Amino acid sequence: MVDVYSVVLIQADRRDVSHRKEIKGSNLNRVLELIDNSAPRLGFPFYAPTKLVVFPEVFMQGWHLQEPSPYSIWWEKVAKDIAIEIPGEETELLAKKAKAYGTYIAGTAHEVIPEIGADVPLNCGFIISPKGEVVYKYHKFNTGVSSIWLDDISPHDLGERYIKVMDGKYGRTKGDIVSCFFPVLETEIGKIGYQICADLIYVENARAFGMQGCELMIQSSGMIEPHGQPPQQQWELCNRSAAMFNMMYVAGCAPGDYLMDNHPKNATPGQSMVVDYEGCLIQHVTYPGETATAAVVNMDMLRRRRADPKFNKLASLRTEIYREMYKPRYPANLYEKGGIPKTVKERQDKLPLQSLLDERIFIPPA
Numbered sequence: 001m002v003d004v005y006s007v008v009l010i011q012a013d014r015r016d017v018s019h020r021k022e023i024k025g026s027n028l029n030r031v032l033e034l035i036d037n038s039a040p041r042l043g044f045p046f047y048a049p050t051k052l053v054v055f056p057e058v059f060m061q062g063w064h065l066q067e068p069s070p071y072s073i074w075w076e077k078v079a080k081d082i083a084i085e086i087p088g089e090e091t092e093l094l095a096k097k098a099k100a101y102g103t104y105i106a107g108t109a110h111e112v113i114p115e116i117g118a119d120v121p122l123n124c125g126f127i128i129s130p131k132g133e134v135v136y137k138y139h140k141f142n143t144g145v146s147s148i149w150l151d152d153i154s155p156h157d158l159g160e161r162y163i164k165v166m167d168g169k170y171g172r173t174k175g176d177i178v179s180c181f182f183p184v185l186e187t188e189i190g191k192i193g194y195q196i197c198a199d200l201i202y203v204e205n206a207r208a209f210g211m212q213g214c215e216l217m218i219q220s221s222g223m224i225e226p227h228g229q230p231p232q233q234q235w236e237l238c239n240r241s242a243a244m245f246n247m248m249y250v251a252g253c254a255p256g257d258y259l260m261d262n263h264p265k266n267a268t269p270g271q272s273m274v275v276d277y278e279g280c281l282i283q284h285v286t287y288p289g290e291t292a293t294a295a296v297v298n299m300d301m302l303r304r305r306r307a308d309p310k311f312n313k314l315a316s317l318r319t320e321i322y323r324e325m326y327k328p329r330y331p332a333n334l335y336e337k338g339g340i341p342k343t344v345k346e347r348q349d350k351l352p353l354q355s356l357l358d359e360r361i362f363i364p365p366a
Contacts, residue, residue, distance in 0.1 A: 056272075
């Protein structure tokens, strides 16, 4: 067990790719350089060695923001041309760095899993171990309902098809449905979970990890303005609240500049950060652009805090009452029902918004 170690956040710049063959030249070669610079430089070999390196959301591929030609829908373009298999050629290059520096490496990528379907892209948060093995996968649960970029499918849309393939694999406890969708991996550096960008907005996601004992939450973002800088600061709010409410460390890696002609360079505002289990910022990049930073985490202190009954937030949950709050809302298993939305409007039409207005849970505007 490694109780004290450094977490490195690499706030990498990104370019979109229109085909997976462009990944290495557009982004991955630069990523490998940044690991060589940051993994050995930012840790403390005799005190807190680098044991985790984190990258932003889809740091190798970006988003395809052009028309999805020759396809009619965005996520078909991603599945057919952009998504990779994990493990695969790209993660093998990262695995060599993980072995060379004795560290875990984490990031997200558009992925296809042949057993689920070659036409189904998933946004995969993956972790590579110091042995060079892909030991963990989490798939973005809350793909944006209102987003203009319908580039990945939620596991919620896949239902039993997803459970059948993923049950018991990559950090999942076999037969546990919560673990299947929100896996927590126990490692020598702690119990690790993963969230991706919009997942942070839904507090239930972080709590699902927290209730399984997650000690360090990786949060990779593709956040764009105005959500990063004041006055909104939603990214910071989400990171700090997840850490405080669930008594866990949060390593939140945001993207550097978005290097595309049709996009403002600093539309991605930076703000990578590490938050401790009381919700305190212990490292914070307050500016946009490409950089790397690090913070020291202490798992022994976290575990001592959790073992103390004084205001232990997770131990004192009144779960039987909370359970009654939730009714089925957004429809599950849309893929098997042939109903995965193909446009923003179709996705928004699946929302139970009208029923919430009709029931006056939300009071309609005048």
